[in-house]
Amino acid sequence: MQDYRNFEPEELAIDPSFQRWKLFNDPKEVDFWQNWLVQNPDKQDLIDKAHQLLRALNGAYAPTTSDRVLLSDREIQHEIQRLHQSLDDTDKPVTKWYRFTPLRYGMAASIVVMLGVFWRYIIHPPCTKNKVDVTYSELITESARPLKEVTNPNAAPRLVSLPDGSTLLLKAGGRISYAEDFQGPIREVYLTGEAFFEVHKDPDRPFFVYAKGLVTKVLGTSFTVQAFENDKQVKVVVKTGKVSVFARNQTELTQQKANSKLGGIVLTPNQQIVFSPTNTSLIKSVVEKPSLLEGIAQSKPFQFKRTPIAEVFATLEKAYGIRIVFDEDVMKSCYLTAALDDEPLFEKLDLITQTINARYEQLDAHIIIDSKGCEP
Template structure:
């Protein structure tokens, strides 16, 4: 349910579950969104704005909007112009907005402004515009062999087992397509939404995930892909092993035999790529909460007693699989006495840097330490 936090109002208004809640009072959708609001009370305004936009669109286009029937550019532009005219002449025009009991009126004239901006945003974000390139539907249509599709319409993650015994934890509002048997020299998966993959290792048959303009290539590892259609950002985050990530247009076209080589931007544990279709660039960084590697979980308590800082950073590198760059000569006189348990990595770094009068920042998935040395 976390992915809804990052949506804009016009994106949320296009969500089918949100529509069933607002327009049909569907019991399952109602229960889901009431629980979501309870967990994310700070997003009440987002929900109100999306509801205002959705209900205005529904009033204007009715069943045509719900069934995703074609709405012409001219109709959209006429509606935008009509709503803009209403703003210029508030005394003579009325914006048709209906509110349910759970969505109190908060905006007045601001609601009218919202509908204009929201409608215009919806117009720009319609699936037909596809600024990011090849969509899930396009990719599935281009597949050269029959595909099986699994769609998660529930409110809980769903486990999908692939022909090679790899697995996908498919999150709500997501779907995935794949061949019934991986017969070629690749294992190709098409994803819309979010999935956590655990891939069986097979160097002679690399595993590819295609997701809304983003391509992930692995040989055998575990990672998460988040790529909802229409979203402003896509994300790939690695838990174990190594993956290579490309923008769709950067995918190598060579027909040479697949091997251990991973081109593109290579990610290791606790690193991620964030990709924006509107600005096609891959930004590498650390995940929000780096986790201890599996071999380090047995040693969560770490004690340092006047330990050279080089050994401290080496321990953290081994525990999290993250490179820490610092000037060994400048910091050769720095020592640390401290005890750590299950604190997040960044809290550990805050304490260490505070103790030795240093600072740190993230650069391209690496921790960079700045220090003037220790007396």
């Protein structure tokens, strides 16, 4: 299987699988690439650029939808690679000229134009709208409406009430800006620093938090955003409900504003995302100290007496909202007798896995159990 993470946009544009996805909406390829993007959210920019190039290439070679063809021709690939090399020399103006075969004059011209656009975009971004590593000051200047700013120069958190009834605790040194009324189909705030949000539920009017290069979209929930001006990362931690996050991109942002559905990477309680604006990486994981979900704390569900391990893991999943993945057939003879009421989740897992001679690890906000099984 191809390692698409290392592809350049022009390489991806001529990949048959990518073309079947973007040109023909092949169901098998749609499923593959959607799953690939879930696993590689930091490569959305690569997908967007390759799609733009593919549309330009196919527009020159097959102007109508019915004429679309797979552009797997070696000659096209060769021309793309040669032109890309000429544009890679960013210290000098692009002055190299190449001879093109007559068959591909129109295609070559299209490639020149599109790669030139890519070169200008990467080396000389036209504006801050698609800039990922963006400052708080740059963000608030993009607002079309006048904003009210609240700051917290004190050591204690400051409670801020928003126009829709939502509240936030703004930590020391934090700043938040928002319109004095939340008119229109969306609610927007701009943050630098750290704040804990409790958002009033309004499914028809999504709530957006802009913090450096990360956008958080919710309908009504509670969560924390950490986005300090001098830090290289942004973190979002979910306490209740569902939160969606995505790297700041004008196309993606426009699509997300147009509907009330949660897009991007969706987080649930006890999950977090760490975002790096410099390379647009998004790392999803379990929080350091998972807490019991609401309604679980008083029920004392963690007393087991020769309980099948599948029931033990199901109890933990329900209590913490964290998926536990294991091979039920391999572990069908594993049972647990223990009282684990007061231990934090990871201490519970340590005790359980030691007892049944297994081990665990975290992967993409899941707990993965590795076991060779138990003797009957």
